[in-house]
Amino acid sequence: MQDVERAIAEIAGIRSRLAESSQFRGYSPESLGVIGMIAVVLGVVLAVRPAIAPTLAAQVLAWGTLMLAASVSLTVEALVRARGRHGALALDMARAVLKGMLPFTVTGAATAIALVAYAPAALWLAPALWLMLVGLVCFSWKPMMPDAIVWAGVWYLGAGIALLVMGGRTGQTPPLAMAAAIGIGHLFIACLLHHAERDARTPT
Amino acid sequence: MTSSPFAYPGLDRVFHERARLGIMTSLAGRADGLSFTELKQLCGVTDGNLNRHLQVLEEAGHVALSRQVARTGGSRRPQTRVLLTEAGRAAFATYLDELAQVLAEARAAATRPMKGLPA
16 A cells, blocks of 8 residues: 555656746737836836826835736636646646746735835835745746746846835836836746747747 | 446557557657657567657658767667657547556456445
8 A cells, every 4th residue: 555655746746847847838928028018117107208107106005006016917818728728737737827926926915014004204115025026936937938037037027126216316216117127027928928839839 | 317327438459559659658748758769668579569650640640750860979870769749649649648548547446346246
């Protein structure tokens, strides 16, 4: 009976190695690209028409809503697309990718709530921290995404630090800087996914 | 309830062979694949045997072979790398699920008391 138990455990081990070393195809390049474009439009609108979000809190709310909506839509898409792309491995792979994303999403939301409740004057910190958290998500995805996802992580980390420096001087979140950070970052990831999908379709 | 509960259609014959099972298992955790030499060593088979089994797996679309130039020391040598395809990964996962199912049923049957015998 111990042999059977050991065999079942070994099969589970092989299966998880298989899931962890497979490239995740649950995110579509189109969705990432659209999110990047929406960020650019939002940034331009906030810069050109400041009356739409006249306070720092309103601006942070606009960016927070975009990032939350992006996280939710990407999660739903990952679960739906993974079924078609990964067959029996779909659930394991979607779980592994979302497991990498969830702690950072919760941290970003909790940080924003804490800043609103206890340090509203430091609310400008929130978007910069979100960008840095997106960078960490990119790093956590490294084993299951194209290798160059690391550069997206570096970009977001750098953009977050740059926004911290700018915010430290002005106490504001420059809308065009935020738009450039998310726009370039997400479009870069969309390009990576597009190339990975094309390579997967091309026989070696 | 199906009419043939012990048919196990997921136990694909392509995988259900010792050397090919070894090849698939060796490649399971390797996103960048393995070289022919590494695979030969891990599976304990000869060049000819490995070639024959890789051909079966390649024809089924489960593995892909790519020829590269590898740098070892100061020299450059051609090297064959073997990678699992996406279809191969999905098919092998289905096979593993079925295998685990067979073992779970065997375990359940072994712990069930037999009729006519004291428990």
